[in-house]
Amino acid sequence: MMTITFLSSTIRKSLVQKLRTAVVASLAVGLVVGAPVYAQENPMNTSTQKAALPRVLLLATGGTIAGSADSRGSGAYNAGAIGAQQLISSVAGLGELASLSAEQVASIGSQDMTDDVWFKLAHRIQEAFDKHEADSVVITHGTDTMEETAYFLSLVLKTDKPVVLVGSMRPATALGADGPANIYQAVQVAVDRQSIGRGVLVVMNDQIDSARGVTKTHSTSVQTMQSPNLGSQGYVDLGHVRFLQPVQPSQLLTLPKAAPLPRVEIIYSHSNMDASQIEHAIADKAKGIILAGMGDGNTSKAALAALEKAASQGIVVVRSTRVSKGYVNRDVEVDDSKSGFVASMDLNPQKARVLTQLLIANGITDPVKVQEAFLNGH
Structure with a gap:
């Protein structure tokens, strides 16, 4: 028994010494845990790194994802109270995914979505792509009419570049708000090359859905956005974008000159x-x-x-x-x-x-x- 104890102690000391040596060596070359890969392979300065990132234009329209709490009742909130730049600032790590710019198109609950806002979104997105201002677009939107906005845009936008709608079921000020994670994943999908040519997508709760297939299925659950007939396009799995379905042909119609649409x-x-x-x-x-x-x-x-x-x-x-x-x-x-x-x-x-x-x-x-x-x- 004494011999076994002595050998275990010796092995333990040897392992500790090896670990110390490995840590010292890794510090010397900048490979500590959490250090970015480019620290050893691509010694660019910060400005060069940022310039190399894909450009994402975030268009905010309001919704629960931009909601703030209200004292009128338990769980009460006011939709669209938080601005686009605040939304971006609330999500840690976004700057490592993309070079983001943000614009406020509307500040409404999506139950008040109108043809005018749809036309503003369509014109701004088309302009951003035609003028090479952005590589992809993310739209923050309320869930009540998100599927209608997504489908409208999918029918009128002339581009193969990714457009991703994202929302949340809990306001930004709520305990366990789902908005920040959803925004992060929406940007992940928007900058992923697999998203090119897939039309307008909806990303929420780790799931990727098509504009044609997606619908709101639950009044309060964070899993509300589903595609009952067509199935989901894919998932955001531990930081990986995984598409399960092939690219489908898109249907395109001409955007009318001005709102409103026919009754x-x-x-x-x-x-x-x-x-x-x-x-x-x-x-x-x-x-x-x-x-x-x-x-x-x-x-x-x-x-x-x-x-x-x-x-x-x-x-x-x-x-x-x-x-x-x-x-x-x-x-x-x-x-x-x-x-x-x-x-x-x-x-x-x-x-x-x-x-x-x-x-x-x-x-x-x-x-x-x-x-x-x-x-x-x-």
């Missing part, structure tokens, strides 16, 4: 439904009507008759569904071909509305051509 109403289907909501939409001179139908986009006989009347008057009628998952296919329970309707396929009512607005603005109203547009990319 398109969403009609929510329910039991004991009559035609009154649809008749009101016709009277209000809607150019399009999206049915948030039951099941596979069905509704009552009275509502269907009113929708047929709308279609006969040149109003674009699209059947979508209030159900969170699944496709709406043509001519299943409803005779779309006879009635002049369009089936939304994988698009939920809010995205079907965005696509319909842009199609009408581009002069595409024939049901056959509108249906082709809903099928594009799939």
